[in-house]
Amino acid sequence: MKQYLLGFDIGSSSVKASLVNVETGATAASAFYPEREAPIMALKAGWAEQDPQMWWDNAKLALKKIMSEANVGGDEIAAIGISYQMHGLVCVDRNLEVLRPAIIWCDSRAVPYGEKAFAVLGSDYCLQHLLNSPGNFTAAKLAWVKENEPELYGKIYKIMLPGDYMAMRLSGTVNTTVSGLSEGMFWDFKENCVSKALMSNFGFSEELIPDIVPTFAVQSTVSAAAAAELGLKAGIPIAYRGGDQPNNALSLNVFNPGEIAATAGTSGVVYGVLGEVGYDPKSRVNTFAHVNHAPDDPHLGVLLCINGTGILNAWMHRNVTFDMGYAEMNDLAAQAPIGSDGVCIMPFGNGAERVLQNKEPGCSIHGVNFNKHSRAHLVRAAQEGIVFSFCYGMEIMQQMGMDIKKIHAGKANMFLSPLFRNTLAGVSGATIELFETDGSAGAAKGAGMGAGIYRDNNEAFASLEKLQVIEPVESDRAAYIEAYSRWKEILLTL
Secondary structure: OOEEOOOOOOOEEEEOOOOOOOOOEEEEEEEEEOOOOOOOOOOOOOOOEEOOOHHHHHHHHHHHHHHHHHHHOOEEEEEEEEOOOOOOOEEEEEOOOOOEEEEEEOOOOOOOHHHHHHHOOHHHHHHHHHHOOOOOOOHHHHHHHHHOHHHOOOOEEEEHHHHHHHHHHOOOOOOOOHHHHHHHHOOEOOOEOOOOOHHHOOOOOOOHHHHHOOOOOEEEEHHHHHHHHHHHOOOEEEEEEEEEHHHHHHOOOOOOOOEEEEEOOOOOEEEEEEEOOOOOOOOOEEEOOOOOOOOOOOOOOEEEEEEEOHHHHHHHHHHOOOOOOHHHHHHHOOOOOOOOHEEEEEEOOOHHHHOOEEOOOOOEEEOOOOOOOOHHHHHHHHHHHHHHHHHHHHHHHHHHOOOEEEEEEEHHHHHHHHHHHHHHHHHHOOOOEEOOOOHHHHHHHHHHHHHOOOHHHHHHHHOOOEEEEOOOHHHHHHHHHHHHHHHHHHHHHO
């Protein structure tokens, strides 16, 4: 009988499920629900909530479809892994019933609570112990609930991240991971325990924190009730859990210091692995425990997020090159030389940028000469500006001690553009490797590692298909670096 690994990816837009063949590593089937973007409740400006029951319902629909499509029975599932949207807050009572809608990652109501905690605890403690400002992360969201919904807060038995909730629904058991606690700002990296100072500052009882289990391990097993509801077999191990960005890195086989995982959709993320406990003194990037972090063998995930990435390219498409497709648009951009003949675009038109210390300078275009420049220069300058913003953040990572030699990415979104890829390789000097993968398939393989089906990540991802390798072109590097230097000079004046 064939065996399969099941992976769930609990996103804010949809829930995706994938089945991976244990022997071949190939994805047998995948599906996501809803097929249109899931609703986000915003009762007030800046709020963003979702009903966790919706995640469960969508997971069931996706699972039913892939089991049918692959003709797989519930007794053929060897292990389950979970990826999830980071920084959310789910509160349950002693009956494990959800007390209120989840406050999800993009909800900004808790910012003042994080800022106050940063001031009270002090920057030295926060950066040296938590590796970040408490910011708008899960702990600050819980502080908002405590102050604004005290009666409800008094009923809370345990708090969870979205992935913890999914595991609870599968197993009836509540637990979490060090990686998850670190993304919520609950973990003290110096003491290797839940931060007593942060919990005391907010007035939280440590009893609210679930039991801690390893990221790769049999964390719990599928309950009889969940098995009956899902058409699975009771006792299947739930053997891996990771936030979406650490899991994206795992899906691209990024485990070692100096390796980078990058995505460039509407917004862009560069996630690098640091081999020592470190932080950015200005908190322009965030540092969490990577999936393979251990106190005696540190592996930290350093997360850079640029809000204005593919959204800038899409704006250019709608307003400048609306008469052509994206492939034609890329060809047009390639007609302009490296550096766009002096045109520079700052891609920061999609809200405050953490890498700029939460400034919101907006998108701006510099150096246009009406007698010299065409829309080809604008389109190229937009793609270069996005790359340069990535490289600006990567310089911060390098200052933290990261030696960036290789960038892994899925062949999607901005990485479909040869100009984008070549510019990133040219400026960073790193080799770019493009793969065919996704988060739910990565979570499935993570479960294979946690259940002991695979010896290590190299065996788990041996079948990961490398689609393309882009090496820096040495003869072009000087031109790329000159263009980046000019762009950075303008950025520093904003």
